[in-house]
Structure formats: structure tokens, C-alpha cells
Amino acid sequence: MTVIQNVLWLLVLIGVMILIHELGHFWAARYFDVRVDVFSFGFGPRLFGFRKGETDYRFSAVLFGGYVKMAGEQPGDEHSDDPRGFLAKPRWQRMIIAFAGPIMNVVLAVGVLTGLYMVKYQKVIEPAISGVIGYVTPDSPAAKAGIRAGDRIVKIDDKAYPNWEDISLKEGTNAHQALSVTIERDGKQFTVLVTPNLDDRTGMGMAGWSEQDQVQLGTISPGMPADKAGLKKGDLILSANGQPVRSVLRFHDTIRSSNGKPVTLDLERAGQKKTITVQPVFSKMDGPERWMIGAIVERKVKVETTRLSLPDALAESLRQNYKGASLIYQFLAKMLERNMSPKSITGPIGIAQLSGEAAREGPSAFFMLMSMVSLNLAIFNLLPIPILDGGVIVMLLIEMLMRRDMSMQVKEAVFKVGFVFIMVIVAFVIYNDISKILPAG
Secondary structure (H helix, E strand, O other), X not given: OHHHHHHHHHHHHHHHHHHHHHHHHHHHHHHOOOOEEEEEEEEEEEEEEEEEOOEEEEEEEEEEEEEEEEOOOOOOOOOOOOXXXXXHOOHHHHHHHHHHHHHHHHHHHHHHHHHHXXXXXXXXXXXXXXXXEEEEOOOOHHHHOOOOOOOEEEEEXXXXXXXXXXXXXXXXXXXXXXXXXXXXXXXXXXXXXXXXXEOOOOOXXXXXXXXXXXXXXXXXXXXXXXHHHOOOOOOEEEEEOOEEOOOHHHHHHHHHOOOOOOEEEEEEEOOEEEEEEEOOEEEOOOOOOEEEOOXXXXXXXXXXXXXXXXXXXXXXXXXXXXXXXXXXXXXXXXHHOOOOOHHHOOOHHXXXXXXXXXXXXXXXXXXXXXXXXXXXXXXXXXXXXXXXXXXXXXXXXXXXXXOOOOOHHHHHHHHHHHXXXXXXXXXXXXXXXXXXXXXXX
16 A cells, blocks of 8 residues: 555656646747647546647646657657747757756746745754764774764864764765864864765765764554554654663664664653563565664654745745755766765655655655755756757757757767667666665675
8 A cells, every 4th residue: 555655646746747847848839939739648648638729738648747749849750840840940949948847847846845934944953062973883984983972073074063964965975085074072172084985775975973862763664573562653762772872873783783682662752751672573674684673763853843934935945945956966976976876866666655755744745855856857857968958958059059950860869879878777766776675685
């Protein structure tokens, strides 16, 4: 049932993204008097619809996104010589039509967050002292550098007094790259070099440290030890086997090093303290076989919930989307530098899981995900890859510089290469998603 829900919410999420994208192309094409033959909700054979003017508005068999078919859109089309065809229009008009899809996705991303912030804006309350380490995994890069629990990171590379978002970003995007880390311990400061390892599963750098914070349980997997023992989502973990738990990594290491022995948890639920013993199982449920209890463990984030006025909500939405776009380009650059792995990319299966989880969590989480995916779709489509909008734009720019059209043979070859490249990317991200779900070996 969960899988079906995930797929349905993925259809809703991606369907909205692609339809908004295609509406951008449609409106721009109509504005420049390009003949639009088909505006389809979905792909594949036509199910039903209606014709208005020269455009067939249809629902197709595969209700996943949609597309706009313009006359003479591709080299070799039967209507490529139509004076109202896409290729017959001036290059600057074609460039605007190509830009219009990604721009609409950006507008959607900004608009969704603006509306959400006007109803519910949650601001994370940072601790008074930032950068305090709650746990260091034995034999990790941080441990080998002499870092201990209780130390405070006061500088990492060029970032002074970083919060854990800053630290995690530096750590995750710099695998195999030495980071200069200034530590404060007992009122004294010293600097060490920490070289994060590349985590094969996430494709990101891991230093082996974790923030000092309260730890709580998230989603509980039905039928797993946490569920059988009576643990609940929202339980605040105070200690495990008598040892204080002040970080997510500490809790994970305690469970994984249990070797199947029962783990006694002291926790707080609705203001009352409880003690529950849970029996880990050796499972391959969500990756490599290891000891687990079947519960997501997360930081207890303190948030302040308010509502923003329209100007403030728009300003905050623009700030968050600019930050998100900057991170996406930074991740792409780090992959090219091999400081991150392409395994960090999430494909349709991963997005389906995120869609289902966000929808079950509530409208706010789902709209946040919608904004993020819409922004990612806009940026992906602007990459200079043939067949994508970015590839079309680059070819138009080249033709503008050449002051003549490329030959039809060149255009057809470029589009074929682009199609193959996109299919390779699709195959990779699907394989990548599956490899994260199936057990190793």
C-alpha cells in the first residue's frame, strides 16, 4: 500500500511540475504565433479531449506530466517549412520559448514557498553555541584527527563560527579533500586537517562527527523491533544502555554495535519518562545487512512557527530559492571535481519515496518538496544538453554567433546524441535509486 501511495503522490508531484513547464512553452509559443498542434496531459495514445482552434487538448494514456507539440519543432518534421512553425521563427523568439518552461518552474517554486510562508513559516532556532560536536565515530576521519565529543568547531575552511548546516555542506561536498578545521576545547583553540571519506551509499563526504543535540524517533517501520517494543514517533531518546545519547550518530553506532543484544532505551514521551528494551535484528531492509531496530532517528529541531506578510514571504522565498539554486550548481561542480559522487543524485524512485513521506507528513512538507523539485527541474532543463531546453538555447546562441543555421544533418545528429545521453542519465538514476534500496552484494 505504501508503494502505491508513493507512486500516486509522485504522479501528482511530477505531473504538476511538467504541466507547469509545458504551459510556459505553450503560452510563449502562442504569444509569438507558433502553431501548437497538441497540448497533452500525459503521454502515449490519446484517450479523450477536445479541439479548440488548431490545438488538440487531450488526455493521454500515461497520466504522467505532459507535452506541447509545436509545428516544425524538430529538424525533419513534416511541417518544418511551415511559416508558423517553431524553426521558422526568429532565433530570439525561439530562445524565449525555450526559456519559458524553466522560468515557469522557477515561478512555481517561488510562488509555492511564498504562499506557504504566508500560512506557516517555520524558522529553526539555532543553539546559543553553534558547532558543538556530540559524538565522533571511532576510526573515522574526525577521530583520526584527534577530535572528541564536546569539542566545538569554530572555523571550517573559510567559514568562521559555522552552524551545522554549514559544517554538513563542507563535509558532504569535500570527500577526499582535506578541510582545515579549527577546534575549541577547554578554552583553547587548535587547527587540524580532516579529510572526509566518500560514503558509497550516499555519494557524499563523511567526516564521522555529529552535532550535539537532542535525538528523537521519526517514522517507525511496521513489524520491526521498534514497533514491537512499543516505540513511537516523537519519542525523545535520553540514553541507550545507560550512556547519554546526544547525537544521531551515537544512537546508530550503539544499535549497530549491539551484536543482537537487547538495547535498553531511556526516553521521554509526552513529558513522561519511560524505559523500553528493544531487540535489534540483522536486516537488509534498507541497505547493507546490519543490526537495526526499524526506526528513523533524527535531531529534535526547535522551530518557531509564524506567518509572514506577502512582501516578507516573497523575499524569504526568493532567498531560499536562490540558496537552493546555488547549492545545486555547487553540487554539480563538486561532482565534476570528484569531491562528490553521482550516487548523491536522487531519481524517480527516490523522489517517489520522498513524495509519499512528505504527503503523509502533511501539506507543508509536500509543498516544500514541490518547490524544491520544481527548482531542480528548471535547473536540469537549463543544462547545455542537446534535446533539453538548455541545449536548444546553446544551439541558438551558436547560430547567432555564426549568423547562419546549422545544417539539418548536424542538428539531427546533435538531437540523437542528446536523446541517447538523456536515456543513459535516466538509466543511471534509476539504477542508483534501486542500489540504495536493495542490499549490497
